[in-house]
Amino acid sequence: MREKCIILLLLLCTLVSAKVRKFELNVSRASVNPDCSTSVDKLVVNGQFPGPPIRVKKNDHVHIIVRNHVHNETTTMHFHGINQIGSLEADGMPNVTQAPIQPGHEYHHEFQVIGQSGTYFYHAHVGLQEDTIQGPFIVYDDDDSWPEESNHHHHHDNHHHTLKDGPYKYDDERVLMLSEWWQQTAEARVAYVMGDNYKGSVPADSYLINGRTIHNTSTAHGSCKKYSAIDVLPDKTYRLRVIGGLSFSTLGISIARHTMTVIEVDGNLVKPYETNYLQVTSGQRFSVLVKTDQAHESYFIGTKPYYSQASSSNGVAIFRYVKHASSVDRQLGDRMFDAVAKNATVLDQPTFPASTSQWIFPYLQPVKRSHLDFNKPPDRTIIITPVEKKMKDNTTRWLINDHLAPHWKTPLINQLKAGTRPAFNMTAVALNMENKGDGYDDHLQTYPILHDEIVDFVIHTTTLGPGACIGHPWHTHGHPHYTIAHGPGAYDHKRDASIRSYPTPIERDTSFIFPDDSRLTMGQGGGVPCGWTKLRFHATNPGLWAFHCHITSHMLQGMMTVLEVATDRHHNAHQHHQH
Numbered sequence: 001m002r003e004k005c006i007i008l009l010l011l012l013c014t015l016v017s018a019k020v021r022k023f024e025l026n027v028s029r030a031s032v033n034p035d036c037s038t039s040v041d042k043l044v045v046n047g048q049f050p051g052p053p054i055r056v057k058k059n060d061h062v063h064i065i066v067r068n069h070v071h072n073e074t075t076t077m078h079f080h081g082i083n084q085i086g087s088l089e090a091d092g093m094p095n096v097t098q099a100p101i102q103p104g105h106e107y108h109h110e111f112q113v114i115g116q117s118g119t120y121f122y123h124a125h126v127g128l129q130e131d132t133i134q135g136p137f138i139v140y141d142d143d144d145s146w147p148e149e150s151n152h153h154h155h156h157d158n159h160h161h162t163l164k165d166g167p168y169k170y171d172d173e174r175v176l177m178l179s180e181w182w183q184q185t186a187e188a189r190v191a192y193v194m195g196d197n198y199k200g201s202v203p204a205d206s207y208l209i210n211g212r213t214i215h216n217t218s219t220a221h222g223s224c225k226k227y228s229a230i231d232v233l234p235d236k237t238y239r240l241r242v243i244g245g246l247s248f249s250t251l252g253i254s255i256a257r258h259t260m261t262v263i264e265v266d267g268n269l270v271k272p273y274e275t276n277y278l279q280v281t282s283g284q285r286f287s288v289l290v291k292t293d294q295a296h297e298s299y300f301i302g303t304k305p306y307y308s309q310a311s312s313s314n315g316v317a318i319f320r321y322v323k324h325a326s327s328v329d330r331q332l333g334d335r336m337f338d339a340v341a342k343n344a345t346v347l348d349q350p351t352f353p354a355s356t357s358q359w360i361f362p363y364l365q366p367v368k369r370s371h372l373d374f375n376k377p378p379d380r381t382i383i384i385t386p387v388e389k390k391m392k393d394n395t396t397r398w399l400i401n402d403h404l405a406p407h408w409k410t411p412l413i414n415q416l417k418a419g420t421r422p423a424f425n426m427t428a429v430a431l432n433m434e435n436k437g438d439g440y441d442d443h444l445q446t447y448p449i450l451h452d453e454i455v456d457f458v459i460h461t462t463t464l465g466p467g468a469c470i471g472h473p474w475h476t477h478g479h480p481h482y483t484i485a486h487g488p489g490a491y492d493h494k495r496d497a498s499i500r501s502y503p504t505p506i507e508r509d510t511s512f513i514f515p516d517d518s519r520l521t522m523g524q525g526g527g528v529p530c531g532w533t534k535l536r537f538h539a540t541n542p543g544l545w546a547f548h549c550h551i552t553s554h555m556l557q558g559m560m561t562v563l564e565v566a567t568d569r570h571h572n573a574h575q576h577h578q579h
C-alpha cells in the first residue's frame with residue numbers, strides 16, 4: 001500500500017511539472033513551387049510547406065488552435081501517433097471526433113502527451129489536404145534530449161553538449177520530412193480519385209525532402225529553392241528524425257557512404273539496428289544515428305519508391321559537412337543549395353537494394369518490453385479484407401468486408417454527447433467471438449471493442465487486377481499496435497492462428513501490409529487476397545478511433561473504418577469547442 005502511495009505521488013509530481021505549451025496553426029491557400037517547376041496554389045500551414053515544427057516535452061499539456069482561412073474548404077488537424085488518452089476530441093478526425101472546421105472558424109485542440117516521446121507529425125485529415133498540410137511534431141523525453149533547452153545553459157556552444165535519449169547519446173539532431181508533390185491542383189487530384197474516370201493511382205511528380213527538390217535540373221530557374229541541405233559538423237553523431245509525410249509511396253532513403261543505425265520507430269526506441277537505407281511508408285517515422293566520419297564536403301541523400309509503378313525518384317537532398325558551428329543552419333529546409341553549380345564537390349549517389357517483404361521490421365527489438373504476451377491467443381480475431389470495386393456510377397471505392405465506408409452527417413462524438421447514438425451492444429462482438437460475423441456493427445457502422453480487450457486484426461492486401469498486388473500502410477488512431485505475424489495469400493485462422501513471424505514485436509502506429517503474392521497464379525483477377533499481416537491491439541483508451549490505410553486516396557475511396565472502443569465508458573466530453 002505504501003509503495004502504491006509513493007508511486008502515485010511520483011506520478012502526480014510528473015504531471016504537475018508538465019508545462020502548458022501553446023501553438024497556432026493557420027491553414028490558408030498559398031502559391032508554392034517546391035520542385036522548381038511551376039507555382040501552384042495549395043493549402044499550407046502558417047504559409048509554409050512543410051509547416052513549422054511543433055516541439056513539446058513528454059507529459060506536456062498542449063493547446064493548439066487551428067484556424068481555417070480557406071474560404072471554400074473545410075479542414076481538420078490530426079496529431080499522428082499521439083494516443084490522445086482521454087482527449088478524443090483532440091484527434092482531428094472529421095465527422096468522427098469533431099465537425100470539420102468551417103471556413104473562417106477555428107478549433108481548439110487540448111491534450112496531454114501522456115507517456116509518449118519521439119518523432120511524430122501533424123497533418124490535415126480532410127480530402128487530400130495532407131499532401132501539403134503537414135509538419136513535424138517532436139516530443140522530447142526530457143531536457144537531456146531537447147537541443148534548444150539543453151543549449152540554453154551553454155551560450156557559446158562551439159564546445160558541444162551531448163544529448164541523451166534512453167540508452168542513446170548523440171551530438172545534435174536534424175529532421176528529414178519526406179513528402180510527395182503533385183503539380184496538378186489538389187482539386188483536380190480529388191476529382192480524379194473520387195470521379196468516374198479513375199484508372200489507378202498516379203505517382204507523384206516529385207519527391208520532396210524538407211519540402212524541396214528539383215523536378216528538371218535543366219529548366220530550374222535561379223530563384224527557386226532547389227535542394228535542401230542538411231548541415232552537419234564533422235566527427236559528430238547526429239540523430240536524424242525521418243518523417244513519412246507521404247501520401248502514396250513507400251520511399252527508400254539513403255545517404256551516400258553513411259550507415260544508419262535505427263534507434264526509433266513511430267515514437268518508440270528500438271535496439272540499435274544498422275542499415276544502409278530506410279523504407280519509409282506513408283505515416284511512419286524513424287530516428288537513425290549517423291556518424292559524420294567521411295572526408296568530403298557533401299554527399300547525396302537519395303530516395304527510391306518501393307512497391308509502386310514509379311521506378312525512380314527525383315527526391316534528393318544534400319548531406320553537407322560544414323567546418324564551424326556558426327555556419328550550421330539548423331532550420332528545417334531553410335537553406336538553398338545549388339547542387340547543379342556545386343556538382344564537383346558532391347560525391348556518389350546512394351544505392352538501393354531490391355525490395356524484400358517485411359524489410360528489417362521482424363529483426364527490430366524494443367528497448368522497453370511490452371506488457372503483452374504475444375504468444376498467447378487474443379480475445380478475438382478480426383479479419384479485414386479491403387477490395388477495390390467499380391461502383392454502378394463508375395466511381396472506384398474500397399469496400400472493407402463488403403461494407404461501404406459510411407458518411408456520417410452528425411459527427412459520432414456529437415451523437416455520443418447528445419445520446420442519439422445507437423447503444424453500444426455486445427451482439428457484433430459475440431457473433432465475432434463465435435466466428436459468425438466479422439465484428440462489424442451495422443447499426444453503429446463501426447467495430448465495437450470492449451474495454452481491455454486484446455484483438456488481433458488480420459489485414460489482407462488484395463489484387464488490383466490479374467497478378468497485381470500492392471501494399472497498404474495501415475494506421476491506428478488512439479492506440480498503438482504490434483505487428484506479430486504475416487503470410488502469403490489468404491489467412492486461414494485454423495491453419496495460421498499461431499504463426500508468429502515477429503519474435504520481438506515493437507510498438508507502432510503505422511504498419512505496412514506487405515504484398516506477398518507467392519501463392520497467386522497470374523491469371524486470377526482483382527480482389528484476391530495476396531498477403532496478410534496480423535496486428536495485435538490492446539483496447540485501453542475509450543473512444544472512436546479511425547483505423548485506415550494511410551494512402552490518402554485509398555482512405556478517401558473508403559479504406560477506413562472506426563474502432564469504437566468501450567464508448568459505454570466514455571465520459572470526458574469537455575474542454576473542446578469550436579468557435
Ligand SMILES: [Cu+2]
Pocket residue numbers: 471472473549550551554555559
Ligand atoms: Cu491503401
